[in-house]
Amino acid sequence: MGKTLFDKIWEKHVVKQIEGGPAVLYIDKHFIHEVTSPQAFKGLEQRGLKVLRPQQVVATADHNVPTLNQHLPIKEELSRNQVQQLIDNCKKHDIELYGLGHPFQGIVHVIGPELGITQPGMTIVCGDSHTSTHGAFGSIAFGIGTSEVEMVMATQCMMQSKPKLMRINVEGQLNKGVVSKDIILYIIATISASGATGYFVEYAGSAIRSLSMEGRMTICNMSIEMGARGGMIAPDDITFDYMKGRLFAPGVSQWDRKVNAWKELYSDEDAVFDKEININAADIEPMITYGTNPGMGIGVTGHIPAENEIEDKEKPSFLKSLNYMGLKPGAEIKGKKVDYVFIGSCTNSRIEDLRLVASFVKGRKKADDVQVWIVPGSRQVEKQAIAEGIDKIFEEAGFQLRQPGCSACLAMNEDKIPAGKYCISTSNRNFEGRQGPNARTLLASPLTAAVAAITGEVADVREFL
Structure with missing residues (x-):
């Protein structure tokens, strides 16, 4: 039986499989920011440990930073303290930090790809749920909790159970005015905000292959919003063209060898997924949400569901959500x-x-x-x-x-x-x-x-x- 894209990457990164339990998984790249790292650093210090492989950790300040007058001290005390703590910890542990004022500073899931740090076939983690963004390059990327951040810092490995696998195929040509964000909002509205719980999702199909890398990142970014552990897309020429020449991407001497290896990262024709979903791209129109989870979405020409369109067990949360939003059932x-x-x-x-x-x-x-x-x-x-x-x-x-x-x-x-x-x-x-x-x-x-x-x-x- 053939292997999925996920299987191929996973198997190369299993250090040890615990019988009847999780695997010890090697992590290639660890992104950190100011919100989920301070407690992890403190845990290391309490145990008398250093970061094992600081060269595989990349840090930036993004969540707490102001977006006006970044040259001035941060006004909010908590935000200022968290950013300063990141600076101090990175200096102490010799970690590359792209902080405020650095030409590479930015949102962690934006700078990784644009700098060429994110690459196909990698395992990538970050103490941030939207780490699945990096899966757009054909990597296994997912968010982790603070205790796991500490574990990866200390060992460059973590304990992880292998998830079930789902493939979502989006075939056909997109309508005018429909972009990648509409695709993922449509998928989440179709299967619900918990419809992929327990799965790692591979996105496939002609509509997905037609997207730019930026569009693919948008799709993978929101995998977590339907309960998935992460999302990924097989790399192809669009991936390689995007990466070529970026600062930390493989250089000229290594490029061809790397690309040849990356071209093997796809799901075999006879690979079997635990679940498959097929979507017709022509059915997707510009989307918008109306509620308080990303699964509560409709096309812009549609209407909010009427009460009688909602299952009885879902009605209390549905009505609570609309009350919060100040909207009425059945309204346009x-x-x-x-x-x-x-x-x-x-x-x-x-x-x-x-x-x-x-x-x-x-x-x-x-x-x-x-x-x-x-x-x-x-x-x-x-x-x-x-x-x-x-x-x-x-x-x-x-x-x-x-x-x-x-x-x-x-x-x-x-x-x-x-x-x-x-x-x-x-x-x-x-x-x-x-x-x-x-x-x-x-x-x-x-x-x-x-x-x-x-x-x-x-x-x-x-x-x-």
Whole structure:
């Protein structure tokens, strides 16, 4: 029987299989940031241990950093302390840190790929649930808890049970105005926010293969939002073209040998998955969420489910969610007024996302009563946007281009959506309070967010293309 892409990578990284238990899995690359690392460093020190292989650890500051005036001291005390703790710990343990002011600083899941650190066939972990982003390169990448961060620091290995495997095939051509964010929101709405619990997902099919690397990263990023352990896509020429020449990618002398090895990273024709799901790309329209988990999504021309469309056991949470959101069962979402638009996060803050938004808003102005925050995912993205004149397009449209960081994705910093306000967000989560106490989040693609910024309401971008 053939092997899946996951099997091929997993088997090469098992140091020891514990009979009847988990495997000891070797970790190639460990990303850390300021939120989940302090306790891990403290645990090491209490045990008198050093980081075993600091050269395989990469650190950056992203969650707690302000996105305005980064040259000034951080105002919030907790954020300031966490960032300073990261600086001190990295210095003490000789770990490369891309902190504030460094030309490589940015969101951890943006800088790994753009620097060429993320590579096919790797095992990659980070104390952050959206580590599955890196699976877009054909790697096994997943988030871990703080105790596991400590374990990897100490041993470069961790205990991990092999998950079940799911393949989601998206075949066909995407409709006008539909982008990768719509694909993943459609998948999550179809199978629910718990539909992939216990699985590692491989995305396949002609629609997936047609995506850029930025689009593939968006898909894999939100795997966790349907309960999956992670997501991955087999590497191909699009992957290799993206990586070639990046700072930490293999150099010229190694390139051909590496690519030949990477070309073996695919699921064999006779590989068997525990579950397969098939989706027709033509069925997907621009998507938006209406509730408080990413599975509560509909097409922009659809309506929020009526009460009689919801199973009895789901009704209490459904009604609680709508009450929080200030929405009614059966209502249309199109035309809903919005107050804020946030374009950023590890899901949609790459240069391709900013180019897409700029191409739509060029020559247009934002609605008067909407605040628009554009937050690049890294210093390199910011620099490129300025070099291409994208910053001027945003300025003329009335958008605010801020500095790199996680920003309003999670309100762990100064960028919070006020209570009761509606924000169309290109981030990955719409939980209660995620973007600020009592903030109301509608998840959407950069295109759908852009049209909302111009019109001041939820709108169908296809009417403007």
